[in-house]
Amino acid sequence: MRDYDQETAFLGKWGRFQQIVFFLLCTSTIPNGFSAFSIIFLGESPLHHCLIPERANISDQWHKVSIPTQVVNGVTERSRCSRYKxxxxxxxSALNLVPGKDVNLSHVPLEGCIDGWIYSNTTYQSTIVTEFDLVCSDEWKQPFTSSIYFLGVLCGSFFSGQLSDRFxxxxxLFMTMAVQTLFTFVQVFSPSWEVFSLLFFIVGLGQISNYVAAFVLGTEILTGSVRVLYSSLGVGVFFxxxxxxxxxxxxxxxxxxxxLVAMSVPGLIYIPLWWFIPESPRWLLSQGRVEEAEAILRDAARRNGVTAPEVIFTPTEVPVIHDLI
Incomplete structure (x- = not known):
């Protein structure tokens, strides 16, 4: 009895069918690369210092010295988390005293940024750090956001295989692509860091599940050296x-x-791929859906310009293929 690779050898290894499957599945992993490293730009913490509100009604001279300075990595900069009371x-200022002359600033007590912060927009117009004030006492939330995302990736790794075995x-592949796309877009409307992080967790679930589904689907459809190239280099390069x-x-x-909006757009572009990427014939055989598997392979033979045998899988060979899967 022959195995699946032998049964489908009539297709060849690098015909039009294999080329379509190879490149479309590889390109489907590009958005995975987006979301995996998006926190670098979404969660960047720009330079910031305490806000001095207009109600303080202080002179320009006192306004310039209202934030204490400190040396960070050999560079003098304004304190990020404190100001003079x-x-x-x-x-x-009301008494027209001169800072540094009439008043020794080192003796003036400090307080936190009660009225908020001013953020530098030299590099970024806004990030989740500037949006939700993830600085000073809440600074831990910025790196923890990334941890939440990868916790979603971890959880998705556990059940993505079981889902693809079942359904x-x-x-x-397309369900998880939709989850990643939809929840990436919904993050745009996050009213708080907590909501953003919860959605980011779900994006992580969709990201790894989508990647695993694409990886498995390609390795089951492709054969021989093309399968090796796909699994070892193809999906990794496109990621x-x-x-x-x-x-x-x-x-x-x-x-x-x-x-985030730009990151979610590719998910819409991939919708038409549903009509170009087939189901795994191996999986169909494992479910006893022999006719559907043969239909996919006959269509593949037509695309490759070869003739499929009248009977591709005999009833006695299907259980063997099922055991191999």
Whole structure:
């Protein structure tokens, strides 16, 4: 009895059918590269310092020295999380006292950024850090956001295989692509860091599940050296293309919400792939759906310009293929 690769050897290894499957499945992993490294740009923390509100009514001279300075990595910059007590600064300004001459600033007590922060927009127009003030006492939330995403990736790794075994490789591929696309877009409307992080967790679920489904579907359809090339280099290179394109997009879209919209657009472009990417014949055989598997292979033979045998799988050979899967 022959195995699946022998049964489908009439297709050849690199015909039009294999080329379509190879490149379409590879390109479907590009958005995975987007989301995996998006937090680098979505969660960047720009330079910031305490806001001095207009109600303080202090002179320009006192306004310039209202934020203490500190040396960070050999560079002198304004403190990011403290300011001189505003009520004292206001009194000094009202009395026309001169900072550094009439008042020794080192003796003026400090307070936190009660009125918020001012963020530098030199590099970014906005990020989730500037949107939700993930600085100072909440600074831990910025790296924890990335951890939440990869926790979603971890959880998705556990059940993505079981889902594709139960419902098929193709449905899971497109379902998880939809999850990744939809929840990436919904993040644009996040009213808080907590909501953003919850949605980011779901994006992580969809990202790894989509990648695994594409990986498995390609390795089951392709055979021989093409399968090796696909699994070892193909999906990895296109994933890398995704995160290499991301900085280019982020360079032109420096607002985190606009960047998320741009990241979700490719998911819509991939909708037509449903009619070009077939289900795994191997999986169909494992489910006893022999006629559907043969129909896919006969269509593949037509695309490759070869003639399929009248009977591709005999009833006695299907259980053997099922055991191999």
């Amino acid at each position: 505003l009520d004292l600064i206001s009194n000094f 098929g490789r193709k449905p899971v 890398a293309i995704g995160y290499m394109i991301l900085p280019i997009i982020a360079y032109f879209l420096r607002d985190w919400r606009k960047l």
